[in-house]
Amino acid sequence: MKRIVILGSTGSIGCNTLAVIRRFPDRFKVVGLSGHSRVGLLRKQTAEFKPEVVTLTGAVVSDRAALAKKGFGERTKLLFGTNGLRRMLFCPEVDLVVLAIPGTDSLMPAFWAVESGANLALASKEALVMAGSLLTDKAKKSGVQIIPLDSEHNAIFQIVSAFPKRSIKKIYLTASGGPFWQKKKGKMSLEDVLAHPVWKMGRKITVDSATMVNKALEIIEAHYLFGLPPKKIGVLIHPQVAVHGMVEFDDGFTIANLSAPDMRLSIASGLFWPEKPPANSVSTSLCLEDLGKLTFHRPTHRQFPALTLAYRILEKGGSYPVRFSVANEEAVNAFLNGLIEFEEILPLVKKVMAKETPSSRLTLAEVLKISEETRQLTRFLLGIPVNASGSFSQ
Numbered sequence: 001m002k003r004i005v006i007l008g009s010t011g012s013i014g015c016n017t018l019a020v021i022r023r024f025p026d027r028f029k030v031v032g033l034s035g036h037s038r039v040g041l042l043r044k045q046t047a048e049f050k051p052e053v054v055t056l057t058g059a060v061v062s063d064r065a066a067l068a069k070k071g072f073g074e075r076t077k078l079l080f081g082t083n084g085l086r087r088m089l090f091c092p093e094v095d096l097v098v099l100a101i102p103g104t105d106s107l108m109p110a111f112w113a114v115e116s117g118a119n120l121a122l123a124s125k126e127a128l129v130m131a132g133s134l135l136t137d138k139a140k141k142s143g144v145q146i147i148p149l150d151s152e153h154n155a156i157f158q159i160v161s162a163f164p165k166r167s168i169k170k171i172y173l174t175a176s177g178g179p180f181w182q183k184k185k186g187k188m189s190l191e192d193v194l195a196h197p198v199w200k201m202g203r204k205i206t207v208d209s210a211t212m213v214n215k216a217l218e219i220i221e222a223h224y225l226f227g228l229p230p231k232k233i234g235v236l237i238h239p240q241v242a243v244h245g246m247v248e249f250d251d252g253f254t255i256a257n258l259s260a261p262d263m264r265l266s267i268a269s270g271l272f273w274p275e276k277p278p279a280n281s282v283s284t285s286l287c288l289e290d291l292g293k294l295t296f297h298r299p300t301h302r303q304f305p306a307l308t309l310a311y312r313i314l315e316k317g318g319s320y321p322v323r324f325s326v327a328n329e330e331a332v333n334a335f336l337n338g339l340i341e342f343e344e345i346l347p348l349v350k351k352v353m354a355k356e357t358p359s360s361r362l363t364l365a366e367v368l369k370i371s372e373e374t375r376q377l378t379r380f381l382l383g384i385p386v387n388a389s390g391s392f393s394q
């Protein structure tokens, strides 16, 4: 029985993870759940899966006493805030942590998960983007496996694991192109941006898909996950979203991983790793006859400038990935709150990135410091009071 903690269980990935686990009560035991603001859903999940510990990260201090009094059931311990999150990872014996907290708030929980000695099924790409080498080094030292749940990286992880002796010439991440692929550029409303053609996801990642910052983050994520230089990481626009990742080996063969665009497939492969999920554990299949054709397009800089930015960021290293991730998160929040237009997101990120900072290998303390400085600078440029706290720590 695998003991699992899900951080961010009320989001899209969290709910899909529970949907897979629900079908295998004899294989998985949910020992911990965390949610930010969807208290009602978290309560429902707790009633169904009966975890030992639940952490609420979004509850303000003044509400905590009432929440604690009402509780989450007799058998479930209720914790609060980032401290609660940390305690939850070290309390019960945990075999696998599913990390699905969106955005830069996933950074510290990723480190705690690895420190706890549990394997890490990672859906939050920002943690790897901000502190990639630190996190992968720590995982290696602790004998912990990081299993990517991001569909492209999961597809490539499966190929690479199946052919461990072949050497990689290049990997390809595919991108649907987002809601604006082959559409005339005009002014984009929030509604246009949130209407992703294929994937139903959280709001931040849906906006990131429209700007292609999501793919830019994925290039950086792949660099750290697979230990590949930027020139060995390619991106192809593939509107049919059947191929999720491809690996070209140096013997001339390219192996592609195809599936229906259903996150539960990647999640199931992560939950069962190193075993394979049982047959039909996710009853969804790919019908190539229905698709008829698969097409691949080279993304142009003109159409997707965020991708060029990703390669530049990897070249420069140091604080650049941290600043990219944080500035983008703040800009996306500003867009979702109606403070800026969609077209202003990327220019704002670039403006924050333009501030030169020394590039060296950072410590985790430096990553946190630069992250906070970047948050303040972005908010200053947005005209938001600089002392406003964006993190969920209370």
Ligand code: MG
Residues within 6 Å of the ligand: 150, 151, 152, 218
């Ligand atoms: Mg992805």
